[in-house]
Amino acid sequence: MVTLTIDGNEITVPEGTSIMRASMEAGIEVPKLCATDMMDSFGSCRLCLVEIQGRAGMPASCTTPVAPGMNVSTQTQRLKDVRRGVMELYISDHPLDCLTCAANGDCELQDMAGAVGLRDVRYGYDGSNHVKARDNGGINLNWAPKDESNPYFTFDPAKMHRLFAVCAGL
């Protein structure tokens, strides 16, 4: 077993546990998009970043295992800024369709945008994107149409906000 401190709470977890899992055990929710219990952690969305005393940078909590005596912060201002910055990038390449979207109200992306306090997308929506079929008067080669061939779910590439996303429900 390994004992560490997360946001001031001491917690003991089995060796090899990720910081994210340990945080959950301590009742602390770290923002996340790409980690799920169904898959090995992949570390691509970069919302679950944390700061560890004595270590440079911001490691992802889903891919970083706990270590004895570690002192982890999950909610510093620096982390909040980066998370909001990441979310702003996500939404800059996402349709503004919530009102008509099947996932509305049960959507991780929506939840996370709220959780990190994203209000404004300063990049605008005129840039390169996977959202619009036509762009700046021409065909958008990044765009692909919805796949509605399956009776149980629709796959809309424009709403695919992470690699290897689980698409059912979107």
Added chain:
Amino acid sequence: MTVRIFVPKDAAALALGAERVAKALSSEVEARGIDATIVRNGSRGLHWLEPMIEVETAQGRIAYGPVKASDVASLLDAGLATGRDHALCLGKTEELPFLKSQTRLTFARCGIVDPLSLADYRAHEGLKGLERAVTLAPADIVAHVTESGLRGRGGAGFPTGIKWKTVLDTPGARKYIVCNADEGDSGTFADRMIMEGDPFVLIEGMAIAGIATGATKGFVYIRSEYPHAIATMTQAVEIAHKAGVVGTSVLGSAHAFDIEIRTGAGAYVCGEETALLNSLEGKRGIVRAKPPLPAHKGLFDCPTVINNVISLASVPIIMDKGPVYYKDFGMGRSRGTIPIQIAGNARHRGLYEAAFGLTLGQIVDDIGGGTASGRPVKAVQVGGPLGAYFPRALFDTAFDYEAFAAKDGLIGHAGIVVFDDTADMLKQARFAMEFCAIESCGKCTPCRIGSTRGVEVADKIAQGIEPEKNRELLADLCNTMKFGSLCALGGFTPYPVTSAMNHFPDDFRPVPLVEAAE
């Protein structure tokens, strides 16, 4: 006596016409009945003088350059075969100031020997390091490398000895040595020069690494853009194998070590060690999260040393002359020598190996001779496409890992690209973002989407669209990329962008064309 004339076969010399020179020389020599052999050596690294040919005389080697095929007849007329004077004569090679002031440890043989002659290699102190290593216990070899202070020359500057120790201490039925020869950084060519000019030193270094860590197999991952290096390395490995330098019994010892050459497919990110491992395994070159470290779980999940070409090629001299000899060069925590590669708009472009500690100004002005265009130097980018731009005001910075970090820069693979005062630093910042967008492995959000947005924001600044707001946005984006990215491609792209913005603010204030457009 047969006279030896050296015509480089290095890719830089070939690009400048060395093959035509060699052909012309060989037919002229034959036609005139001169008793001469033409040796195809590596480059001495004075690229602005390539193709630089040399002739061996009783007084030492005499250099001529830059030589064109059409110069060959007049050179022979003037008495090239005996080292006589000519308009292109540069004098004794060893006396050329650019060479004479260098400290050539890693590149001691480069340009001097016939790259594919093992006899030549031995005659120039080759294999002494490996001969010593086979008599030592692995832990002692590792201790030597640790004590020498050698740090990774691929970019991160991680202590090589500590990396080796981790692999030595990690149990594994199989272990690997992977040589990173992807050399993707702009303005760098040290790896290529050593592979083409002295391939056996790399083979020797890898064999020592194998013995030190218990690895029995090595891979050299060479970028596909280096066909000549690939060919030379492939032949050199064959020769070394036949001679028993590598194989089932390294130099007759109980150690086995084999080397295989692999070719990349053109992705910059495959120089990043974990993406490289994926590529070697036949997978898409995507960055892996660390931990696990490659030293614990690397190639095919086995403990793996992954080192840059120059890191490995510096090991033989450390084993031969001892760690103290190597450590005595350098400053602070940057020990030994570093092959500085001067490129871009510099007058004297080439490779300059020196102990750490020269100032950037000495390198650019004295050694590099200022700009090729003759205009004032505006900026130099140090450390490849992810390195910071340094203005003249920072030219007192010493070439040392820590000194560069203190000025928000990095040494990287020690490439220096010089720009004159016609460079537009906003364009350079945009280019950094564009490069990142093209080369991103696509795994993580800050780099994948951020780099594309970075290009767009830079364009808005250039077009004068809400410049103040967009400058602030660009700075914010750099913060997100720097701290949010998984690897240094996305994480270090802010270095060139932020340094350009901070040191050259005027370039980010073009004449506004459009008023606030919201």
